[in-house]
Structure formats: C-alpha cells, structure tokens
Amino acid sequence: MTLRTGLIGLGMMGRHHARVMRTVEGTELVAVADAMGDPHGVAGGLPLYRSIEELIGHGVDAVVCAVPTGMHEEVALTLVEAGVHLMVEKPIASSVAAGERMLEAVTARGLTGAVGHIERFNPALQELRRRVDEGQLGRILQVATRRQGPFPARIADVGVVKDLATHDIDLTAWLARSKFDRVSAQTARNAGREHEDMLVATGRLANGAITSHIVNWLSPAKERLCVVTGEKGMLVADTLNADLTFYENGSVETTWESLANFRGVTEGDVVRFAFPKQEPLLTEHEAFRDAILHGTSRHVSLQEGLDVLRVAEAMIFSADHGEAVAL
Template sequence: MSATLRAGLIGLGAMGRNHARVLNSLDGVDLVAIMDPAPNAAGPQGVPVVPDLDQLLAKRLDYAVVACPTALHEEVGLRLAAAGVHALIEKPLAPSVQAAAKLADAFEQAGLVGAVGHIERYNPSLQSLRSRLEAGELGDMYQVVTRRQGPFPGRIADVGVVMDLATHDIDLTAWVTGRDYVNVAARTVSRSGRPHEDMVSAVAALTDGLVANHLVNWLSPFKERSTVITGERGSFIADTLTADLTFYANAAMSTEWEALRAFRGVAEGDMIRYAIPKREPLLVEHERFRDAVEGKESDIVTMRQGMRTVEVAEAVLRSAKDGSAVEVNGHR
C-alpha cells in the first residue's frame, strides 16, 4: 500500500458532498475520483467524476466511501470487497439484516477493513459522555431518552425515519452505554404523504435492566438532537447539535415522615456544563477509518456493529406493524 492512500467516493448527494470536502483535505489521503451517474455531478476542483463503478475501480483505489442510496449499499459494497477495496459505508449499512450480514461476511473473508458511517459516535459530547460513564461517574444507569426531531430532509427518498434517523440513536445508545438491545415496542405514523414512516416512538429494554425511549420524526419545524441518561447520581444531557454535555447532580432529599423514608427521592443538585474540545465529527470519523486502513489501532464502527443496528431497526418496524413487542435476536 502506498504512503498516500488512494480514495474514491461513491455518491455526490448532500452527505456525499460533505465526504468529498473532508476527503479532499485529509492528511495522507488522495481523493482520486468520484462516482456519480448524474450528468452534471461535480466534485472538488481537480477531482474527476466518473459515471460508473468500473471506471472508479480502474483508479486503483485503496479504499472507498459509499454515500449512495441505502438500497444500493449491498451491491456496491460487494463489488468493492471483490475488488479488494476497503470501504466506509454510510449508515445504515444496508436495508436489511440479510444484506448487512452479506457485507460483513464479504469484507471479513477478504481481510478488508469495513466500517459504517455512524457519525454520532464521533460527536464530542457523546465521546465525553461515554468516557464519563465508563469511569462510573453516573453510577448505575437507569434510563436513556433520545429525541431527534426536525423538518423533512429532501435528500431522503428510499427509506423512512427509522432507517435514516433512528439508526443514529440505536447505535449511539448501545455504544455509549455498552449494553445490547433485548426487545423493542414501537409505533410509527406517516403524515407527510410519503410511502415511508415519518415519525416513530419506541421503548426498548437493554441488557442489565436498562430502559431506552426514542422519539424520532421529520415533522417538527425545529431541530432537536438530545440524549439524556439518568442514573444513580443524576442525569447527563448531551446535545449533539451544539456538542455540549451537561450533568445534573442529585441532591439528597431528607424527610422526617417515617412512612416515606423507604422511598429514596432526589432533589436538584449542582449543574455542570463541561468544557470539551470540539472537532468536526465527520473529520474524526475519516481520520479513524484512514488509520484503520493503514493497520493502526482505531475506533471504527465495524460492519458487525452496523448489522446489529439494522437488526434493532428492523425489530422497531416489525413491532410497529404487528403492534407487539419484538425480541432482538442479536443481543448477547
């Protein structure tokens, strides 16, 4: 492998253009070409755009970033694996668990680095939150509540809000807490006239008794990206729009009423907003993947992890369709 990695990009949609911007300035990487079938597609100055995958593969790529529609991830990813090209595939990894498993198998069998673009893992607020949870600053964890709301993004056409947005919350919840999903119960609605759901409310049980609630929609005229984890010593609130992390500590609530002493209540204590370094999550994601391709120890989202997120998302959709709680088979 050359000292400078030769990278390619597949897809110049809204997310693809962001990938192109980062790839074009990433240390140790040369963005040699972009594939997009649109006749007027244009990338960064000096980077050629080719209309098909054969022409992109002819550029002798070391790795590729896949930012095309989710429905094409399996086909494109398998072609890359067969060609010996490492790949970072945008989330969700695939539209089904079966397709995600094929991709994970193909990259593992070829000895290639395969990763999934779950960008929230690299948000500074969540990075700090995970470190603090691992250090035991919250004590026992009781509940995770995520809220991800905003207007409909015109870039999305092939999946609903569960696969597009809720997969962020599913992945970050499992990653931040270190717990696996056991079962989910969900309800979805479609109010925008599109064939896919545009709102979901889900309740999930994770291992060790942790409870999670996810509210996700494309129907709110404001943007909200909030993760609240409540536990023994208080609550952490991560705002991934501003990359802020705040801690609300419990204060002891004493009572002289003997009949109520058995109930351990809490009261408002100190509030701390942490000062944390704030680097662009997409840049950090690309740096971690580049390092992995170079054979260095690196914190990437593996395709097996991406597959488990798709498995939970499928369970959410199945629960909403059947009106019952659904077991998640992949929990350990």
C-alpha cells in the same frame, strides 16, 4: 503509507465527505464517481467517473460510499471483489439479509468495513461516553433520545426509522456498552409517503437499562437530545450544539419531608462542560483511516451497523404487528 481514497455518490452527503476527505492526514482523495454527474461541483480538478468499476480502475485503496441505501450492497460487493476497503453511509443496507452478505464478504477478504453512523462521533457524545466509562454516572439506568425536525426532501428510499432512528439505536448501545434485548414501537405515516415519518419506541438493553426514543420528520423545530440517567446523576447531550451538561444527584439532605419522599433523589450541582470540539465527520474519517492502517476499532464496524439495522427492523415489525420484539 498514504491511502489513496475515492468517493462514490456526490449528493448532499457526498459533498461533505469530499470536503473532509481532502483534509485527512495520511490519505489522498484521488477520484470521485456518480452516475448522475456532479451537481454540487465536488470533483474540482479530480477525475470524475460514472461507475464504481471506473473508480476502482483509477487505483484506490479505500472508498466511501454515499450512494442511496438500496445500492450499498452492490457497490460494497464490487469493492470487496477488488480488495478495496469501504465505508458506507448508514444504514448499512436496505435489509438485514443484504447487510449479512456485505459483512460476510468483507470478513472473508480480511478488509476493513465501516458504517457512517456519524452521530457517534459528535464531540458531546464522545465526551459523554468518556465520562460514563470513568464511572461518573455509576450504573446506567436509562437512555432517552429525541430526534425531531422537518422532512429532508433528499430522503426517498427509507423511512424515519432506518434514516434517523438508526443514529439513536447506535449511540444508545454504544454509550451503554450493551446491545438491545427487546423493543416495542409505534409508527405513523402523516405526510402521504410510502414510509413512516414518526416513531415512538421503547426498549431494554441486555444490561437491564431501559430506553426511549422519539423520532420524526414532522417537527418545525429541530431537536437532537440524548439523556443518560445513572445511579449518580444524569448527563444531557445536545448534539446540535455539541453541549454536555451534568446534573448530579445531590448529597445535601432535604428536610422538607414531603418533597424528599416524592423525589427519591435530591438535586445536586449542575455543570456544563467545556471540551475540544472537532467536526464529527473528520473524526469519523480519521477512525476509518486508523482502522485500515493500524487495526484500531474506533470506527463503526459492519457488525455494529448490522446490529443497528436488526433493531430498526424489529421496531418496524413491532409497530406493524402491535407486539414487542425480542432481539
């Protein structure tokens, strides 16, 4: 079976979806839609529609929604009513309540719903998770992330927490296989916009691991870093370059007494791994396809997307009210 796919939202992210959707085996991109037209020339020879209803009318099995976050619920519910599988860009919705309605509708119809948390599909993080699952780190003690860079002018409807930090919330829980239990956060608004542009957050997962997250839109240098520390060492993923490095806890005895007392563990071997590196967006689309056709669960489900949004809103609440929030 070949899935007939459609795309709504032809902005900066939509054009990348269109490029990749043309290459996914077992699927055919048959039409695209955007109320504002096609500023990047995405359609090519495909039919270009102005609304989700027109796109559905063309005949599609699954649709990728790259519209602004505030439109996710409306578009998703229209697709569900028509019996169409869907993947929405992250975050799942503009509010937890909207995300709950989307999840309820998709579940009731037995459709596949996915959220485009693309960072989970970065090859460095895919390899990191594989090694964590194999026990290379032993018990996970801490997950720390840094996600910083200049402000993207295309983002207008949400702040840095729901736009950028949702990546780190998702990948942290996914890598550690544990949900957030508690968060505490500080935010700032320095660029004269309605929404926050800086975040510093800490958290604790249900499995006892602690987390820290530095996220902002005000750094002149772009940084995407995830550090997972365990009993046996530390894995560091640089997702900008899809690099993964392992810092092993050393097994060589330290005879310098004061140094040994201070460090607690000794420095062991350092290894930078080589592994296949497929484009994350393609991996994400393949996971969505396989969920529809074969019932696999490599995709980011609507439930997982909703869990991420709950944590994001808890961080915003914590920052606004000056108190830690239990999830």
